[in-house]
Structure formats: structure tokens, C-alpha cells
Amino acid sequence: MTRILLIDDEPDILRVLSRSLATDGYTVACARSGTEGLAAFEAQRADIVVTDIKMPGMDGIEVLKHIKARDPDSEVVIITGHGDIDSAVEALQFGASDFINKPVRDEAMSIALKRAEDKIDIKRQLKEHTHDLEHKIETATRELRRRRNFLGRVIRSSNDGIVATDEHLGIVVFNPGAESIFGYPQEEVVHKRRLPELLPENMAASFLQAMTATDGRKDWPWTETELVSRTGERIPVRFSASILNERGQKLGAVAFIQDLREIKGLQLELVRSERLAAIGQTVAGLAHGIKNVLQGLKGGSYLVDVGITKSDSQKLQKGWDMIKRSIDRTSNLVMDLLSYSKEREPEYKECAPNEIAAEVCDLVRERAQQDRTEIVRDFDPAIGRVCMDPHTIHTALLNFVSNALDACLFDESAGKSWQVRVRTGAEPGQSIRFDVSDNGAGMSDEVQGKLFSSFFSTKGHRGTGLGLLVTRKLVEEHGGSIEVTSRRGEGTTFSMHLPVRTQARPNGPPRAGQTATAREFAAKEV
Amino acid sequence: MGNRVLVVDDDPDVRLFTTTVLEENGYEPLEAENGEDGLQMIRAEQPDLVILDVLMPRQSGIRLYRELKTHAELKNVKVLIVSGITQKAFLRSQQALTEFGAAPVPEPEFYLEKPVEADVLADHIKKAIG
Numbered sequence: 001m002t003r004i005l006l007i008d009d010e011p012d013i014l015r016v017l018s019r020s021l022a023t024d025g026y027t028v029a030c031a032r033s034g035t036e037g038l039a040a041f042e043a044q045r046a047d048i049v050v051t052d053i054k055m056p057g058m059d060g061i062e063v064l065k066h067i068k069a070r071d072p073d074s075e076v077v078i079i080t081g082h083g084d085i086d087s088a089v090e091a092l093q094f095g096a097s098d099f100i101n102k103p104v105r106d107e108a109m110s111i112a113l114k115r116a117e118d119k120i121d122i123k124r125q126l127k128e129h130t131h132d133l134e135h136k137i138e139t140a141t142r143e144l145r146r147r148r149n150f151l152g153r154v155i156r157s158s159n160d161g162i163v164a165t166d167e168h169l170g171i172v173v174f175n176p177g178a179e180s181i182f183g184y185p186q187e188e189v190v191h192k193r194r195l196p197e198l199l200p201e202n203m204a205a206s207f208l209q210a211m212t213a214t215d216g217r218k219d220w221p222w223t224e225t226e227l228v229s230r231t232g233e234r235i236p237v238r239f240s241a242s243i244l245n246e247r248g249q250k251l252g253a254v255a256f257i258q259d260l261r262e263i264k265g266l267q268l269e270l271v272r273s274e275r276l277a278a279i280g281q282t283v284a285g286l287a288h289g290i291k292n293v294l295q296g297l298k299g300g301s302y303l304v305d306v307g308i309t310k311s312d313s314q315k316l317q318k319g320w321d322m323i324k325r326s327i328d329r330t331s332n333l334v335m336d337l338l339s340y341s342k343e344r345e346p347e348y349k350e351c352a353p354n355e356i357a358a359e360v361c362d363l364v365r366e367r368a369q370q371d372r373t374e375i376v377r378d379f380d381p382a383i384g385r386v387c388m389d390p391h392t393i394h395t396a397l398l399n400f401v402s403n404a405l406d407a408c409l410f411d412e413s414a415g416k417s418w419q420v421r422v423r424t425g426a427e428p429g430q431s432i433r434f435d436v437s438d439n440g441a442g443m444s445d446e447v448q449g450k451l452f453s454s455f456f457s458t459k460g461h462r463g464t465g466l467g468l469l470v471t472r473k474l475v476e477e478h479g480g481s482i483e484v485t486s487r488r489g490e491g492t493t494f495s496m497h498l499p500v501r502t503q504a505r506p507n508g509p510p511r512a513g514q515t516a517t518a519r520e521f522a523a524k525e526v
Numbered sequence: 527m528g529n530r531v532l533v534v535d536d537d538p539d540v541r542l543f544t545t546t547v548l549e550e551n552g553y554e555p556l557e558a559e560n561g562e563d564g565l566q567m568i569r570a571e572q573p574d575l576v577i578l579d580v581l582m583p584r585q586s587g588i589r590l591y592r593e594l595k596t597h598a599e600l601k602n603v604k605v606l607i608v609s610g611i612t613q614k615a616f617l618r619s620q621q622a623l624t625e626f627g628a629a630p631v632p633e634p635e636f637y638l639e640k641p642v643e644a645d646v647l648a649d650h651i652k653k654a655i656g
Contacts, residue, residue: 291610292537294641299543302644306550315546322539412562 002117003027005046007037007063008079009055013104017050020106026113034058038066041074048097048116050077050109053087061090068095073123075116079104161237161257167250169194169211181237181259183230195253200227203239210243211250218243224260236260289333296326336470346389346478348501353432354379356390357424360397364405373408373418373438375401380425383432387501392474393434396482397422399467400436400494407440407492430500431480439491448486530571531651532556534564534590535579535608540640544577544608544647551648561590568600574655580609580616588619595631604654606636608647613637 004026008014011032018028029046031037035058037051049067053060064076078091078099088099097119098112155162161178165171174189182189182198189198196204203225210216220241226234241255303319306312361375368375401420408418416439423435443451451468475482479499486492531553533544538559545555556571558564568576576594580587587607594600609616617633624630636654638647 291640292540295543295610296537296539298641298643299539299546302543303546306546318542322542325539 001025001027002048002113002120003029003044003046004113005029005031005037005041005049007031007034007049007051007055007060009033009052013052017104017109020109021113024110024113034060034063034066037063038070041067041070045071046074047120048075048077048113050079050113052079053084053091054081061087061094064091064094064096073120073127075119077112077116159259161259162254163195163198163257164244164254165195165252167211167252169196169207169253171195172252173254177259178257181227181229181235181257183233195255198227200225207241207253211253216243218245220255227257236264289329293326293329293333296322296329300324300326336467339470344474344477346392346474348387348389350385350387351390351393352385353383353388353393353434354381354424356393357397357422357434360394360401361422363398364401368405368420371405371409371418373405373420376419376421378421378423380423383424383426386432388432388498389474389478392478392480393498395474396471396496397434397436399471400434400496403467403494404436404438404440404492407438407442409440411441411489413489427497430502431497432500434496434498435493437491437493442488442490442492443486444488448484451484529553529655530556530573531575531577531655532558532564532567532571532573533577534558534561534567534587535577536560537579540579540608543644547644547647548651550644551651553651561586564590565593568594568603573603575604575606575651577606577608577651580607580611588616588623591634592620592623592628592631596629604636605634606638606650606654607634608638608640608642610640612639 004021006014006018006021006028007030008017009032014030014032018030021028029040029044031040034051034055037049038058040046041049049063051060051063060078060080064078067074067076072095075097076091076095078088078096080087080091080099080101082101082103084101091099097116100108100112155173155175158175158177161181162173162175163171163178164173170191171189171193172191174184174186176186178189179186184193184198196207199207203220206217206220210218220239222238222240225237225239227237227239229235237260238258239255241253243253244251300319300322303315303322305319307314307316307319357379358377361377365375401422404420408420411418419439421435421437423437425433425435427433472482475496475498481497483495483497484492485495529552531548533541533548533555534557535541535544536559541557541559545557548555556567556573558567564576564578567573578587578591587609591605591607594603594605607613607616616637620631620633636650638650
């Protein structure tokens, strides 16, 4: 309910007005002088103060000033003498909401009060609105600041390098990840350099083009590439970028860069440590092979001893032969071990894979006949001369074919006609496939699982226990891969895929990624 | 005292060595290069001792040993295993086979690990059949 404070030095007017206002539903307080009025206002605030202007002591204008100073939101209506326009104007200047002429008519009073009430209302609403707005702005600002800090922190703490630019490709964000890749501190780059200056020529050009062309490139998907740091170091990275758009307007660009130096280092390390582990496991396998070789040496010397003691030249000869064979076996073992542990670059040169396959088949012909196993040649005549490492092809095929012959020899099933098939074929994508299949013993899952990782002999005195390891290493270095499919009692197929070099490059370095794919061997049941 | 000894080994050098040791010590050697031939020889020749390698193509020494030891008439044939595989590994393989449901077989009475010296081999043969 609206509270009204009436101030007038004439008690009659006070009485009449207060009664009439109370009838209109206002809560009314009265005061008979300006001083009394201010005291009453101080004791209890009124929404509207209605005061006479001419009063002894403190007049209405003074009251008005005090009230407004005390509470600017209170409305003050001034009652002026008839025709006292100057006072009315003065009152309005000091913030009175309205004035009424004496004698006060009820109608004029109610209009003035109504206007004062409306004003109060509007002020209240305005105040609420302003307050609300201020609150909203404060909340939004706080949230904005929080998000900005959060994003800033995300960008700073990212291990990946993040570089963002404005629409002219001027760098505006350059996080610590980017600092460590490029070798520039943020202060030397942000607002000082443009992204293209940090990129290789072709990439720089594609960014410039994307920014200027209307329907230019918008995305650079993840690719592996090399960037050059401040010190000239070539840094292997994964790189991706996007043009930032808002409603068709190019705002800038952002690039994400992953430093691959550590990963590449780890990959190399992994290859090395795997090799060391394989050598460790091989030593255990080797022990078995060495035991057999030692047995040959001891046996041979025993025969030589017997031959000498008894002047039996035949025993002497046999013992000596046995020693020589054991020496051969030792040398094979050592050579395999050496070639396995040695880093070797493939020696790419022009060669005919079919001819090499034929050589391998010729080499094992005698042994195959002895083992009653047929060698079937199935060569793709479309393969001519290509650029590959003939040593890799030869070693790998000889190893596969020997294994295949062993698999037939170890097959215990009766009345089978054993066969080893050597197949070559040109594959799409500049690669040659070699398959060596046998219908021998086949391998259990367990044996297949251990084929490349740890050598364990299933062959008694045969072999060095390093054949497949050496083969795998050569094939990896050639950027190729090996697959094995085998089923117990039915046979085994080794498939080797070797990429063809487009031109002979002496000591061509193995490209990144090749070793990784070559290491993924698939041993699966057919 | 028996003196017929069958040598079953796929490595011709080992056979040559073993048969020479046997001859030098007054035994009569017989030879087989795999388990299959070995079993036939045992049936046909009934040797007093079988000197057996474990890892061989076509039929392994393990299989021959198990066949002998579970055979009603042949289970008393004495066996000396000479192998590059340690005795521990051999016993473990036999336990595993038994666990998978194969008939249990007695542990080999005589076991030598390669490389074996001629006099040690001769001692063991003597211990086995005198």
C-alpha cells in the first residue's frame, strides 16, 4: 500500500486532505512543519511526500531538497499558491514529481498522486531491470572469463603444438607445444610472424591460397610430414589444420602439430629392443643347436682317436668328416647369428624374381628327391625384371622352401605324396608376392605363435634356429611383410610381399612406417 | 649279459659316433633313423638296449618311448635316452601328456644330455645291460 506523508502548517487542510486520501485507500501520516515532516520521514519512509510550499521555518522547497537527498526514489508533490508559477518551476527543477495549486481539489490531487505512483512504479521496474541486467552481465562476464581461462589453459597444457592465426595468417596463439617444436618463444612469434613463415614452401602456399581463394581449401587432415625448427633441425610431425569460418567469413586458421620425435625414437628403440630380446630367446634355442654341434665335434674326435689308436684309416676319415661337418654347422650358425644381429640396408638392383625362385628350387632339388617330396614351380610370367634386393628374395625363399621340406619330412602320416609349391605373382601397387606352400605336418597354434618371436626347435639337429628370424629381418628391411597360414596335418603356406623399387637407389633408406607394417605378421588358421 | 644295442637317431653323425662307441666296447650295434623304423627293429631284432634321441622327424623319440613302455611285450626293453633336451624338460613333457589323458609311463631309467663323452656313454651302457 502506498504511504503518503502530508506536510502543511494549516491543521484544517491537513485534516481534510488526510481524511480524503485515507478514504482513497492510502496510508497517511501528517506533519505540521517541514522539520516535523523530515523527522516523520526519517522515522518512517513515505513513498510520496505531499508538502505545502509556503510554511514558516523550513519551506516546501527545503523539504523537497532534504527528502530527495535522503531518498531519491521518494516522490514529492508540491502544493503551491494559486498562480505561483515560479515556485512550481523551482520545485520541478529540484526533482518534485508534480505540483498542485491551492485550493487543492480532490481531482487534481488524485491525478498528481497517480502520476507519482506511476513514476515510482516505473522507477522500481527500471531499477529491477537494471539490477537484473547488471547481474546478468556480471554472470556472463564471469563465465566468459572462466571459459577464456579454461580454453587458454587447455591450449597451453596441450602436448600438441597449437598455432592459431587471424585472417591474415598472423599468429595469435602459439602454445608451449608449438614452442618446443619450432624452437621459437611465444613472444617472438605472436603478432610478429605469420604462419606460412614457419611452414615448408608447399604447405605455406596452400595456406595462402586457402585464405585468398573464395572456395579454397578448408581442412588439412592429419598427415605425417617434416617441419624445420629455428635451429634447422628437421622435426617429424603429424600435422592437421583448419580454416576457421563464421557465417562465411574467414576468421583465421588453426594448426595442430604432434611432435613425433619421441615416438620415432621409441619405434627405433622398440625395434632394437625386440631384436635384443629375440637374440636372448634365440640364445636359449641356440644352446640346443650348439649341443648338437658339440656332440658332432666330440663324436668326430672320438672316431679320430679310435682311428689313430687302431691305425684304422677308415675311422680316421669318418671322424675327420664328422668334425668338418660340425665345423660347417658352427659356421652356418655363426653366420646366421651375425646376419641377424647386423643392421643391413637392402641392396636394390635390377633382378628377375622368377629366376631367383628357380635357383632356389634347383638348390634344394637333390634334398627334395631324397625326402620323396616334389617341388612344383608356379611362376607368373608377367613378372619381368624389377628393382629389388635379390639377396632378400633368395634368402627368404630358401628359408621358406627348406622349412616346407622339413614340414613334409616331419609329417608322420603314411602314404601321402608330399609337395612343396613355389608360386610367384605380380600384385597391384608395385609389389611381388611369393608363396611357398607345403602339404606337410602343419603347425599348431602354439608353434605358429612362437614362429618369429622365440625360436624353439622342432627339428632335432637340423637348422640353426635362426632362419625365420633372419628372413623376417631382411623382409622388414625391404619394407615387405610375411603372412603365415597353417593347419595341423594339412600344411603350411608362407606368403611374402615385397615392394618393388621404382628406381635403383644405392643404400636407399628404409622409409618411416615401413618397419611398423612389416612387423605386423598375421598367423591365422585357414 | 646282452650285447645287442639299437641306436635310434636321425643324425647320421650321432649314429656313427654311438655305434663306434658300442663296437669299441664289445657290443653289437643296430641302427634306425626314425621312431617308425626303430619300432620295427625292436620287434624284429629284440635288442637288449635302445639308445634313443628325443627330437626326430617322422616319429619322435617321445612317441617311440611311450609306445614301448605301454606295450605288453616290449615294456621291459631297456631304454637310454640321449638328447639335446634336458632331462627336466623331457619329464615335464611326459607329465603334460599324462595330464592330457595319455597313459602314464615310467621315467626313463637312463638319461644322458648331449653332448655326451664316449666314456660316459660306455659307462651308462654298461650300467644298463652289463
